[in-house]
Amino acid sequence: MLQRPRGTRDFLPDEMERRRLIEQRMLEAARRWGYREVCTPDFEHLELFTMKSGEGIIQEMYTFEDKGGRQMTLRPEVTAAVLRMYVNEGKVLPKPIRWCYVADCFRYERPQKGRYRQFWQFGIELIGADTASADAEVIMLADEVLNSSGVTFDLHVGHLAPMKHLLTDLSPEGQRAIMACLDKRDQGALEAALDELDHGHLSDPLAALSGCRTIEEIFEIAGDVPERARIEDTFALLDAQGIDYLPDFGIARGLDYYTGMVFEGFAQNLGAENQIIGGGAYRLAHLFGGDDVASCGFAIGFDRVMVSIGDFPLDSGTIVGVVCTPEARERALEAARAFRGAGFRTEVDLMQRGMGAQIAHAAKTADFAVVLGRREVDAGTVTLRNLETGEQREINLDDAIAEVARHGDR
RNA sequence: GCCAGGGUGGGGUAGACGGUUAUCCUAAGGGACUGUGGAUCCCUCGACCCGGGUUCGAAUCUCGGCCCUGGCCCCA
Structure with missing residues (x-):
């Protein structure tokens, strides 16, 4: 008998109804904030994703050559495609642009709990607003979308500036190596990497950065970084709206294109793959031939949310x-x-x-x-x-x- | 790519020092029953993940592969 491909799933009607219900709640939450749904192709030119994330990711992508000899790939994520779409057709729209999406993505990885080779992401992108209010809106919307699904989660919010300030003397490669260690919370590897770069003295401040839980402490450790006012404003807005989050300046996200605010969310019942959301402020459009517009967004691992909330009774109607x-x-x-x-x-x-x-x-x-x-x-x-x-x-x-x-x- | 544990009808299972026709429950279809209920009884359907090896004989032992579950790595 034919098997379905590894890492894919079939969904029976009961499960589809649950998925559609949660999806609708997420879309509705986004709609109420002015985020309108968009859709991009399931496959794109391979280059779109290698430009954003480097060549190294090709081995984890479903790439293929089409009949015209073009190098194509099933999308491994959506943000790059949405920003390409912005460059192609969105430049003349009034800013800020608020878009959201639900889309399946494909990554050739080893399946495990909450990780599949075809998986769905719910996400939003806010394009063209470079303010503390924009950063805060994205986090507040993330909080609301996740709450609408019924999942219980911890939200960690940080900013890359303090960490980058501490690492300012290091080469870009060095910074990347250190941030990778920080992202993994691997103290041993961190110290080894710092020693190798002859910056052992940064070990304590970096550890303190990851550990501190108020923003006052942050600036004691990292100094008076230029982004201080923006960070304080963002957090003040979140506090004023009663958002339940944890300041976490150890978030590195291991990414080159995040530029400022970053956040992550973690759910229960999920084993090793418990991150259900990731997001932040970034700049990508210039890579695709557009202006260097500031953007901010997040992506939710929809399947992980569904695993975390578990089965629930359905009202099928009469x-x-x-x-x-x-x-x-x-x-x-x-x-x-x-x-x-x-x-x-x-x-x-x-x-x-x-x-x-x-x-x-x-x-x-x-x-x-x-x-x-x-x-x-x-x-x-x-x-x-x-x-x-x-x-x-x-x-x-x-x-x-x-x-x-x-x-x-x- | 690495590690651990798994794989028997659609779902759940028994069988394992190698030995008859592979057990039971459930689901599904039919009948008892051509105008009324999920009961009961009867019938039917339907499985040893794939391939090599050992053997007179393999679901059982062995090797490889595939897939599942979880973990490592990675996580755009």
């Missing part, structure tokens, strides 16, 4: 099963159409089963049975049976619809 004898089939289809027209999920027997078997089936899958036979056809009525209580009445179609509607309202 379901109607139409049961009929052969001579009443046409009338049954009419009745079904009327119930569907009233908005009810309505299923008609297709198996040519006997009346008893049809009702037995309806009892398993529906809330009401609408029974139609010779008697109802002659009388122009339907028999409506409540499959919970077993009560049934022979009434006209409109009354039956009204009664089912009352059940749905309760």
Whole structure:
């Protein structure tokens, strides 16, 4: 038998309904902040992602050559594509631009809990606003979107400036190496790397940076960095709005293109892969031929959110099963159409089963049975049976619809 | 790429010092039952992940692969 590809999943209807419900809540939260949904291609030129993240990531991407000999790839993330889209078509739009998306991404990695080769991200990008208010809005929206999903999480918010200030004497490669150690919270590797770069004296301040939990301490350690006012303003806005977060200036995100504010969120029940959101302020558009516009955004690991919140009961709405004898089939289809027209999920027997078997089936899958036979056809009525209580009445179609509607309202 | 534990009908399982027709539950389809319930009874359907090796004989032992679960690495 054919297997599905490694690291991919099939979703049965119950799971799809849960996923769509959570997705809709996230989109709705974003919509209320003015973020409108966009969509970019599932595949892009390979170059788009190597420009952003370097050649090293190719081995973890689904790359292929198309029939025209172009090097293409299934998108491994969405931000680069959205910024390409901005450069292609968004430059003339009034700033700031607020966009959001839900998109599947592909990475060739070893699957484990909460990590798949095809996975979905919910994200937003705020383009063209370079202020503390913009940074704060993105964090507040992240908080609201995650809360709307019902996931419980810890939010860590930081800024790269203090760390970069401490590392200012180091070469870009050196900075990158140190930030990688900090991102991993690997004290041993950090000290080794610092010694190798002849900056052992930075070990204590860097450790203190990761450890401190108020912004006053930050500037005691890192000095009066130019971004101080911006950082203080951002955090003051978050505090004023009652956002529950942890200042964390040890976040390095290991990335070259983040320029200022950075944040991460972590959920429970997730094992080793417990980060469910990452984001921050960045500059990318100039890489794709646009202006050097400031942007800020985040991406949520949608599948991880779903794993973390677990299964929950679904309200499938009121379901109607139409049961009929052969001579009443046409009338049954009419009745079904009327119930569907009233908005009810309505299923008609297709198996040519006997009346008893049809009702037995309806009892398993529906809330009401609408029974139609010779008697109802002659009388122009339907028999409506409540499959919970077993009560049934022979009434006209409109009354039956009204009664089912009352059940749905309760 | 590395490590650990796994893989028996659609789901859940028994069988394991190698030995009859591979167990049971459940689901699904049919029937008892051509106008009324999830019960009951009967029937049907349907599995040893793939390949090599050892053997008279492999679900069982062995090797390799694939896949699953979790961890490492990575995490744009």
